Amino acid sequence: MKIILVGMINSIHLARWIEHLHTYRKFKIYVFPIFPTKIHPKLLNISDIKKNNKNIKIIKIFPWFIIDIYLFKFCKFFFKDFFLLKWFNYNISKLNPKYVHSHELTTSAMLCLKSKLKLKNNFPKWIVTNWGSELYFFYKKKYFKQTLRKILKLSDFYSAECKRDFFLAKKIGTNAKFLDCILNSGGINLKKTAKLSNKILTSSRKIILIKGYHGLFGLSLNAIKAVEKIYKSLKNYKVVIYSSDDIVIEYCKKLHKKINIEIHSTKYSLSENYMYNLFAKSKVYIGLSKSDGISTSLLEAMALRVFPIQSNTSCANEWILNNKTGFIVNPYDINIIKNKILYALKNDSFINTATSINKKIIKEKASSLIIKDKIRNIYK
DSSP states (O other): OEEEEEEOTTOHHHHHHHHTTTTOTTOEEEEEESSOOOOOHHHHHHSHHHHOOTTEEEOOSSSSHHHHHHHHHHHHHHHHHHHHHHHHHHHHHHHOOSEEEESSTTTHHHHHHHHHHHHGGGSOEEEEEOOTTHHHHHTTSHHHHHHHHHHHHHOSEEEOSSHHHHHHHHHHOOOSEEOOOOOTTOOBOHHHHHHHHTSSOGGGOOEEEEEOOBSSSBBHHHHHHHHHHTGGGOTTOEEEEEEEOHHHHHHHGGGTTTSOEEEEETTSOOOHHHHHHHHHTEEEEEEOBSSOSSOHHHHHHHHTTOEEEEETTSSGGGTSOBTTTBEEEOTTOHHHHHHHHHHHHHOHHHHHHHHHHHHHHHHHHTBHHHHHHHHHHHTO
16 A cells, blocks of 8 residues: 655654654655755664665655755755655655655645646545644634644545644544544553663652753743742752743853753754663653643653643643642743642652652553554554
8 A cells, every 4th residue: 555644854752653664574765855865864764765665764855865866955955845745746656655644734735735736636535634733723813724624624534643733624624533542652662661660769860850941832831930039949959941942041040050951952863762861760740831732741751650731721731630730820820830849859759659659650651662553543
């Protein structure tokens, strides 16, 4: 069975999704890059470029990928979306796939929509996947509203990783068949996390871990300001901020005298192994955003027995019980966030119990083996 999967080839989420398909010989996956960029190492390692894998093929203009990136950039720059649509339609006609799967709504699905309107009945069965909070956030914007409504109306199948987003799609109106609620990140590798999660009891850990995005979606400065308010209680702790934007790095320069702080810029990606080891040493994880789906970092924190504090703008309520297995907070209420952090740091028995429950939830709902079966089943 041939499937064209349209997406961001530099994305870890897309790479993990395809990873679940690369040994499954019933499918032949053709990956169509939505923009010219380097391929994520995970995807590169299972594709025809690196391993001559006939099961996972990256669609290219030119056989040599290094040259292909520059050729793609050239064509996109001079011919804009006209080139991309022509090239996409050509590959649909040439490959005649059973499914076209757009792996997020705001770029990949928009290209597929243009192709669908052009090819009409000659367009294959269309699967759309909602990433993160795309529908939840972008449907409120005038620029996206009409387009997203058309995508939902004309697609054949719809998948998302939050029940919230199925409810939204139904409310907006769609003719698509709803697929299983599936984690776009491909799930958690429990073999990796099991070795690390029990090395240090949660209550004995000395790191507060903060997701450092602050901009279009992220609100990490609010978490940092909450931590700043309780700096006198953090003498034995280190605050680690990862994926930090420039605005976060600049703000934190003044905190070094008061707080033992470590910052990792978003410009330098940390490996999965490094992040897992960091989670395994952390007592509290804080993820705040204006809008989110089910944060992969939240799931990783739960798997590695870190106590989670997550904003109420996400789907955290579908995974943790507020005030029992984690705290779900208003991301703008710095005083509440401060109090929740303090409570977690001072109540060892509470967080040890909470993180044990969370680890079991991940095993039951987010194991990569469970997600692998769900991913394979949607194409059958």
